[in-house]
Amino acid sequence: MQWLKLLSLGLSMNTRSFLQDLDPRSKLIFAATYLFLVACSNDLASMVLYAISGFLIVFAARLPLVYLWNGLKGLLPLLLALFCYHMLLGDMKHAAILPCKFIFFILTALVLSATTAPTKLADGLEAVMRPLALIRFPVHHFVFMISVAFRFIPLFVDETDSMLKSQKVKHARDQDKRFRTKIQSLLQLLVALLVAALRRANQLALAMDARCYLPGNKIRARRLQFRWRDWMVIFSALVLLLIDILLKGAIGKR
Template identity: 50%
Template sequence: MQWLRLMPFGSFMNTGSFVHKADPRAKLIFSATYLILAATSDGLRDILILAASSFVLILLSKLPVAYLWGGLQGLLPILFVLFVYHLLFNHSLTQAIVIPCKLAFMIVTTTTLTLTTSPRMLTQGLAAILHPLRYFRFPVRKFVLMCSLAFRFMPLLIEEIDMMFKSAQIKNARSGSASLRTTLQRRLNMFLALLYAVFRRADQLAFAMEARCFPGVERRADSLRMGWRDAVLIGFALTLVLIRIFI
């Protein structure tokens, strides 16, 4: 489960960088634009542009490259399987290179967003962006509250999954090789234990919120102010869109 280290949703690593000081709305706009461009890219030229953009974003965020590379090492088996599948069944070397690169760049970008933005600021920025949807009777307050709880509990869930897999590896090492039926039964038991842990944490959270008479009031985002860093990020996103259109 080493690949889980690449997705520390809800975690925050403050390095005081350019990206850290930017407004969360600008970072959300840039990330959404980048993900859309990555999902719709289909050529090697697009992959090179995405790679350069991701490299610039990592430099601006001052995140440790070794941390991101450690997570990518855990993703290498999945990327290799995608490469072999598209090479053998689609008979396309271009797609075999493009698809794994798209997945890696998308994960790195979303990880950079969560590492450079605290959960509180991320939910405030999301609430500010979705505010116009209130006129269409969209439950913005409930949706933002749900996202906020998900951001905060995701690191705990990932840590619990990692502990379960490590415990299962120790038990498998002691018992030796097992049959396919035994392996599937162990995976099913692990999945049921994970569901129980998730529901137990959700029940504890609901009980704590009810005991404190939580009204579900949305936090105001009046403290958010756009600056020159946000203009640079949004301009960076628009530049990527223009490059994609003309190239």
């Protein structure tokens, strides 16, 4: 099923691009700023601005177009449903804006995960969220859970794909399956995935216990530090924020 391609977010590749060697903190700051502005915008002029920015991001990442298309192909039914729903309501503005927002979100996630190794992404996220430790938020535990979930995404995708293929082979002769049979097959798939997730969680817990894992007891092989490229990316995020403010101010005066 093509919607599984959306879950290839845990895979990183060496694209030898401008974004590959950036500090993960700068990429996270830019991505958070970009997605926040996309989520808060509801005018076509802003969507054109973010489309140009997204094109520049994809061009700088040097990702294969097939990889991006596989990530977006599973969204086509949802995008078409949103477009048709708002067209039926007569709201042509949101019929064009909402699908664009979903595309920008998915493309940003694909670029960020493809150009950043999971370990670097976890270190950058922990560094960005470190001020929350002042209010006793468990930053290290939260980042650890996110990084583990991120690493297990490709494994669960492969397991789900293999289970779906085995179900197709098992019910290949049943051309006229009833609705009850389809529901039973779906429940069997969900139960099998739940059992697989619990089994892998148990194996991970035993491995961590055997290696005497302690929260916060982590030695980094390489310290994070900003370079001129990282400051340029943060400056680009500020410029994008300023342009958005000026653009909304100009639209508000009309």
